[in-house]
Amino acid sequence: MEVSGNMAEKILEVDDLKINFNTYNGSVQAIRDVSFDLYKGETLAIVGESGSGKSVTTRSLMGLLAKNARVEKGSITFKGEEILGKSEAQMQKIRGSEIAMIFQDPMTSLDPTMKIGQQIAEPLIKHQHYSKKKAWAKALEMMKMVGIPNAEAHISDYPHQFSGGMRQRIVIAIALIDNPEILIADEPTTALDVTIQAQILHLMKNIQEQSDTSIIFITHDLGVVAGMADRVAVMYAGEIIEIGKVDEVFNFPQHPYTWGLLNSMPTTKTERGKLEAIPGTPPDLLNPPVGDAFAARNRYAIAADEKVKPPFFKLSETHYAATWLLDERAPEVEPPLEVQKRWARFQAEHPEADRSKAVPVDNAAVLGNGGGK
Template sequence: MVEKVLEVKDLKINFNTYGGKVQAIRDISFDLYKGETLAIVGESGSGKSVTTRAIMGLLANNSEIEQGSITFKGQNLIGLTEHEWTKIRGFDIAMIFQDPMTSLDPTMKIGQQIAEPLIKHRGLSKKQAWAKALDMMKLVGIPNAEAHIKDYPHQFSGGMRQRIVIAIALIANPTILIADEPTTALDVTIQAQILHIMKKLQAEIDTSIIFITHDLGVVAGIANRVAVMYAGQIVEIGTTDEVFNFPQHPYTWGLLNSMPTIETEKGELEAIPGTPPDLLEPPKGDPFAARNKFALEVDEKMKPPFFKLSDTHFAATWLLDERAPEVEPPLEVRKRWAKYQAKHPEADRRKAVAVEFNAVLGSEDNL
């Protein structure tokens, strides 16, 4: 039995603006298990970062959590005071932010910034904390760490600054690490090094990671499970193998069909047409219907339930309903299906069963 470390259930988050109420997160549920990496993917504006900022208690002042719960160690994090959050944030739950330059204090020495969580949360002396900060700098691959521990952020390159941000997030051995597009601004060589460091440290301290990204190539190399978000909702969730090689939602098809692989031939990539819906007035039915060439009449009228394809794989699309017509997904998706079904003969989308929309979308099985 794998331990569940986080449960997000029926979460709805709005933002009050001059233009009206933006329904940014619309009824999402998922679990996170000990030692696993859950990737949340989707276009900009799909709700990935809002979800994780709610888990960190860092939502903007104009936000409103309409309903739902975020349970960590048996405690609902929604409604905690800032004083209560200071005991959790940076200690039990830590975050790697997108831009390392704006995440670091330009007036503080690097060693001080890495050591601060240990002084604040673990009560270590400055000498003890700085010694551990030096060890962590070496662990994340900063060369000649002894000579650079008293340097300032501007004296480091972008890749080195990102390593420092990772060191700060992991120094207190958090139960949960949230990585919000931590490799977006880095070149592919440094990106690979950063991902290797994260996986290595995760194995050593057994932390659970929520990895936010729009880069499916990164997801394939780091995640155990993948949740695909669109317009503030999770539309598909499953193991990385299931979502990448047996995808069922047309939005997931579009994401994969726009991503090159070593087998991609010239002219095969396609962009998803159109733009995401306005969340001031979200669609009544499937939010992806307006951009979906496979959309059915029911997609305009009713939000699809989740259909269960396996104990770990769920997708919210009417195409899985037994009454839906057979459609032919893009060639790249059909190739993935063929390879997956050759290895998993039991996989059959026609046997998908509708389940309660707000069912907890996760299973400790097969992690």
């Protein structure tokens, strides 16, 4: 696919992925027909509430699903090679070296009994067979790269001797030491204060520019990804319900769930007392709804939402949303005032943006559109 005059290199393709979890109460349909792709050097943010399927989706890329998980169908292609069904030994060669992950809580992903230098150096010793001396020298370089002050004096320290922000930098150093093709960041700034959060995001962006790493950024906070992502996929109840370039999803959102997320996010233009929470709770995925999974919480829901799952509607070559409100037979509704303001600003800059011209497409057509920076 051509992007800004250049052919973007597709590095990852997830196609029609369905994952269930076997429980005592039955089979939980955690991931339901999810498709997306990732391009070299881009950042794809996956956003949604807790339980929407964000982390399960990305853990499947690493082969780190729980023992009670069952992949019902689908494909995960990394650099043209199917990785679903690979053995643990095969995945160990990919995990960390080619696809790496930054976890939400650095204290649970760092070994409290092991020196920091050893933890950073270990992937090089394991995957690239570096000598200990050479691996530690590279670990010291990486500590400096991620902004740990006086790294020489602290390379033999233990995790408890570092602050939360410094521990997260160490986790990033471990993830990046092998120069992975894909970096998965699973809520990497949730436990940090806003100042440290901004530093970590800035650090990740700088490292990406230097190494051309592709990033999948998982978060429940749309505000965090505004300056971080190239594209955004919004997940709800195990499905992607809207996907597009960050400007399209933020400023021309089409799914009522995306409206709700944006309407509950404070901005510099938010009037006092105007934030609104999304009412209700996500559906029970033991028995997911037959129609639009968001219908029960959606004050804009129409009759079709209760009966039939909506297809994706194409708004542009890069922007798709799965909502019956884009069907030509749907009644006109007024989204929240904040969303209307976003639409007005976006359409002033993009006169071609016209939601009345959205056309339905099957889910497979969404895959392979919209990559690159």
